[in-house]
Amino acid sequence: MNSTGGNGRPAVTGRPFRHTGATAAAAASRSIGDEHLLALTRNLTSESAKDRERACETICDWVRSFDRREARTLASLLASAAALEQDADCLESELNALGELSATGLFDAEDIAALRRLPRESIRPADVEHLDYLMEEYFPQQREDPTTVTRRPPPSSGPR
Numbered sequence: 819m820n821s822t823g824g825n826g827r828p829a830v831t832g833r834p835f836r837h838t839g840a841t842a843a844a845a846a847s848r849s850i851g852d853e854h855l856l857a858l859t860r861n862l863t864s865e866s867a868k869d870r871e872r873a874c875e876t877i878c879d880w881v882r883s884f885d886r887r888e889a890r891t892l893a894s895l896l897a898s899a900a901a902l903e904q905d906a907d908c909l910e911s912e913l914n915a916l917g918e919l920s921a922t923g924l925f926d927a928e929d930i931a932a933l934r935r936l937p938r939e940s941i942r943p944a945d946v947e948h949l950d951y952l953m954e955e956y957f958p959q960q961r962e963d964p965t966t967v968t969r970r971p972p973p974s975s976g977p978r
Contacts (some may be wrong), residue, residue, distance in 0.1 A: 848883050849883070849884070850880060850884060850888060855888050855891065855892075858876060858892065861873035862874070862895050867905045870899070870908045871907060871911045874908070874911035874912055875911065875915075877892055877915040877918065878918045881919060881922060884924065885924075889922055890924065890926075892915075893919050893925040893929045894925075896912050896916045897930035897932040897933045900932070900933060900936055901932045901935045906945075909945065910942070910944075910945045910948070913941075913949055916930065917952060920951075920952060920955060920956075926956075930952065933957075934957065934960065
C-alpha cells in the first residue's frame with residue numbers, strides 16, 4: 819500500500835479509531851470534505867472493479883478522518899454496493915471497509931440495513947466472517963441461532 823491513501827492524503831494506519839466521549843470533540847472536527855467524499859462515491863459506484871476496490875482501500879486508510887455524516891454516507895453506500903456486488907473481490911473489500919468503518923461508531927444499523935438483503939450463501943467462505951461480524955454487531959436479533967452470538971473485534975483484512 820502506498821504511503822498515501824489517494825489524492826495525496828496521508829494513509830491512516832494503526833488501530834481503528836474508537837468514537838468515545840474522550841475523543842468526541844476531536845472526531846467532530848474530522849472531515850475529508852465534500853470533494854473527497856464525492857470522489858469516493860464516484861469510485862464506489864464505478865463500473866470498474868478496480869476503482870471500487872481502490873475506493874474501499876482508501877476508506878480503510880482514511881477511517882479516522884471521517885465525520886459522522888461522511889461515515890454514514892459511506893456506510894450506506896458500501897452496504898448497498900455489497901448487496902448488489904457481483905465481483906467476489908470487490909464484495910470482500912466492501913465488507914472489510916464496512917468493518918473498519920464500524921469501529922468508528924459513527925453509523926447506525928439503519929445506515930447498513932441493505933446488508934440484510936445480501937444472501938450469505940453467495941459469499942465466499944473466507945469472507946463470511948466480515949458479514950457475520952456486522953450482522954452480530956448491528957442486527958443481533960436476526961441471527962438464526964442466538965446462542966452463537968459473541969462479540970468480537972472486526973475481522974482483519976490482513977496484508978494486501
